[in-house]
Amino acid sequence: MSDLPPLPADRPPRPPRAETREIVELKQLRLAQPELASAIDMQLALVEMQRRVQGRVPLPRIAIEPEWARAQQAAGRPLVRFADIPLEWSDFRLTLRQTADILLRFEALERADHARIVALGREGNALEPLVSAWYNASSGVEPGADPRTREMPDAPAGLEQVLVLAMRPFLARCAEALTPQVDLASWNHGHCPICGWEADFAVITPGADRRLFCGRCVAQWSFAPLTCPFCANDDRALITSFATRDGRYRVYACDVCRRYLKAYDARHAQRQVMVAVDTIATLPLDAAAMQRGYTG
Ligand SMILES: [Zn+2]
Ligand SMILES: [Zn+2]
Numbered sequence: 001m002s003d004l005p006p007l008p009a010d011r012p013p014r015p016p017r018a019e020t021r022e023i024v025e026l027k028q029l030r031l032a033q034p035e036l037a038s039a040i041d042m043q044l045a046l047v048e049m050q051r052r053v054q055g056r057v058p059l060p061r062i063a064i065e066p067e068w069a070r071a072q073q074a075a076g077r078p079l080v081r082f083a084d085i086p087l088e089w090s091d092f093r094l095t096l097r098q099t100a101d102i103l104l105r106f107e108a109l110e111r112a113d114h115a116r117i118v119a120l121g122r123e124g125n126a127l128e129p130l131v132s133a134w135y136n137a138s139s140g141v142e143p144g145a146d147p148r149t150r151e152m153p154d155a156p157a158g159l160e161q162v163l164v165l166a167m168r169p170f171l172a173r174c175a176e177a178l179t180p181q182v183d184l185a186s187w188n189h190g191h192c193p194i195c196g197w198e199a200d201f202a203v204i205t206p207g208a209d210r211r212l213f214c215g216r217c218v219a220q221w222s223f224a225p226l227t228c229p230f231c232a233n234d235d236r237a238l239i240t241s242f243a244t245r246d247g248r249y250r251v252y253a254c255d256v257c258r259r260y261l262k263a264y265d266a267r268h269a270q271r272q273v274m275v276a277v278d279t280i281a282t283l284p285l286d287a288a289a290m291q292r293g294y295t296g
Pocket of ligand 2: 230
């Protein structure tokens with residue numbers, strides 16, 4: 001054993017950080033549903049890491065020209081341009097690495113792909129243009145960019161998942177900065193008004209409205225309760241909806257594009273929606289939806 005210098009007497013060890021409600025809820029969920037333990041542990045690791053990163057990312061000062069914002073919204077384009085994101089590259093590299101490590105540890109990423117993603121993170125010349133091109137294509141923020149083309153030729157499998165998770169703390173700060181200064185009431189698209197990514201969860205409010213949550217920046221916006229956010233199908237006869245036995249969660253599946261979205265039903269709930277918890281608590285619903293031939 002090496003000799004460690006003694007801790008200075010006037011600096012007591014730091015107390016552990018207070019656990020957030022999400023972390024408390026995830027730990028309770030692990031006791032209630034031990035079969036989800038591995039998914040919950042991965043989520044705990046991701047949530048704790050993202051919280052640490054988000055705590056050190058400055059709140060960006062994004063100046064939004066009202067006329068420009070109106071034009072973007074009218075065209076169905078989001079508000080955050082790549083240059084607005086408070087991306088500090090050394091911090092992003094670290095976040096990318098830690099995200100890939102967590103996914104590897106829980107077998108959500110193949111070892112060979114992990115190695116390639118980590119190598120990519122080290123190469124400054126390769127990473128920066130790749131991330132900006134991917135963001136521009138997947139957000140559709142610039143006119144002319146098709147939000148649905150976001151191909152990364154020769155990219156390792158799983159890279160997009162790692163990028164989505166690693167960008168989250170940086171984009172979440174953009175959503176935090178913009179939400180109070182822009183009016184999203186007229187936004188009626190299925191994709192995110194802040195970063196252009198698609199919804200990956202929803203909440204049914206006590207007033208029976210539906211709000212969608214972005215799968216990348218976690219911004220939320222109102223959306224018609226029975227319209228498919230992926231293909232805009234609004235024929236109720238072609239939306240299949242089913243709930244868990246306790247009525248807490250619901251799935252909306254589209255019989256046109258065959259995709260589905262899960263929701264937390266806050267109409268009879270004890271607590272508010274918590275996306276990081278509820279997306280994991282509903283993993284059995286994903287299995288049920290996939291069994292019926294729908295994709296996430
Ligand atoms: Zn978003
Ligand atoms: Zn659809």
